[in-house]
Amino acid sequence: MNFFIVDDSAPIRAMLANIIEDDDLGIVVGEAEDGSEVYADILAAKKIDILLIDLLMPNRDGIETVREIAPSFNGKIIMISQVETKDLIGEAYSLGVEYYITKPINRFEVVNVLKKVQEHLLLKNSIQQIQNSLSGLQQLNQPVTPMMGASRSSQNETYAIIASGKNILLELGIIGESGNKDLLDLLSVMYDIEQMGNRATPSLKELYEKIVEKRLGRSVSPCELKKEIKAGEQRVRRAIHQALDHIAALGLTDYTNPKFEHYASTFFDYAQIRLKMRELEGKAGTGSTGTNPRVNIKKFIQALYMEAKTL
Numbered sequence: 001m002n003f004f005i006v007d008d009s010a011p012i013r014a015m016l017a018n019i020i021e022d023d024d025l026g027i028v029v030g031e032a033e034d035g036s037e038v039y040a041d042i043l044a045a046k047k048i049d050i051l052l053i054d055l056l057m058p059n060r061d062g063i064e065t066v067r068e069i070a071p072s073f074n075g076k077i078i079m080i081s082q083v084e085t086k087d088l089i090g091e092a093y094s095l096g097v098e099y100y101i102t103k104p105i106n107r108f109e110v111v112n113v114l115k116k117v118q119e120h121l122l123l124k125n126s127i128q129q130i131q132n133s134l135s136g137l138q139q140l141n142q143p144v145t146p147m148m149g150a151s152r153s154s155q156n157e158t159y160a161i162i163a164s165g166k167n168i169l170l171e172l173g174i175i176g177e178s179g180n181k182d183l184l185d186l187l188s189v190m191y192d193i194e195q196m197g198n199r200a201t202p203s204l205k206e207l208y209e210k211i212v213e214k215r216l217g218r219s220v221s222p223c224e225l226k227k228e229i230k231a232g233e234q235r236v237r238r239a240i241h242q243a244l245d246h247i248a249a250l251g252l253t254d255y256t257n258p259k260f261e262h263y264a265s266t267f268f269d270y271a272q273i274r275l276k277m278r279e280l281e282g283k284a285g286t287g288s289t290g291t292n293p294r295v296n297i298k299k300f301i302q303a304l305y306m307e308a309k310t311l
Helices: 010-022 040-045 062-069 086-094 107-139 146-171 179-195 204-216 222-253 258-267 270-281 297-310
Strands: 002-006 027-032 050-054 076-081 099-102
Touching: 002 010, 010 027, 010 107, 040 062, 040 179, 050 062, 050 107, 062 076, 062 086, 062 204, 076 086, 076 107, 099 107, 146 179, 146 297, 179 204, 179 222, 179 297, 204 222, 204 297, 222 258, 222 270, 222 297, 258 270, 258 297
Parallel strands: 002 027, 002 050, 050 076, 076 099
Antiparallel strands: none
């Protein structure tokens, strides 16, 4: 079994990882200190079977994170917290969380809960395999209508753009950043908008609103919407600055590097690249504050979308 632990306390994460590995319950293949770093596609890529997540965290708490990943995550979720508020625990259960571990961590309780979860997960997987087999047999007898074909074609184009976007982000050096998921979601939203006949790129605020609504639903409260938009903006900004660092470093190593020549001019302004290169060389002026140069986020997102479509 593959485990992923989310808790803002490093000692708690280490304690849980030790219990899991010492008792041969599985392998801890990923950790995060906040829910804003956790998305269903990340868990799927790591083939996570069991997610252990803290209820209260500073940026995005366990409830909000579970609400975001629950529709797509096929594994089991275990909530961890010392909070015993019935309303919060009840909301967690309503979102599909079936198991709960209290703090301070008790080794005996953790082992018992994890073993029970593993048994249920194995049973669920067995039932799912049977259902998939039966569903496959039924689909063999169903003709594909033109409407279904058109829908599948549009979906395939979306997947192709996302796949191209992932390759571009990899070359930009930000595939491992938490803002990676937000950038890929922006590509999907921009493609949907274009398919509706709108060729103009919406404002950044509109784009962020659409990806939050896509994740949390249109019924998301204004407070949650504002909070998640702000978190998304921060993740995207950090990811873009990481790309700027990566491209500038390529230029310092080899000014004729094909990736540098193409991506530097496509995603950034020349002045930004030169400033970052000087900072990396340690040649920034004495009046420099050492902060990151300002980047045009909308230009970066537009360039990423056009590059992904081209590829």
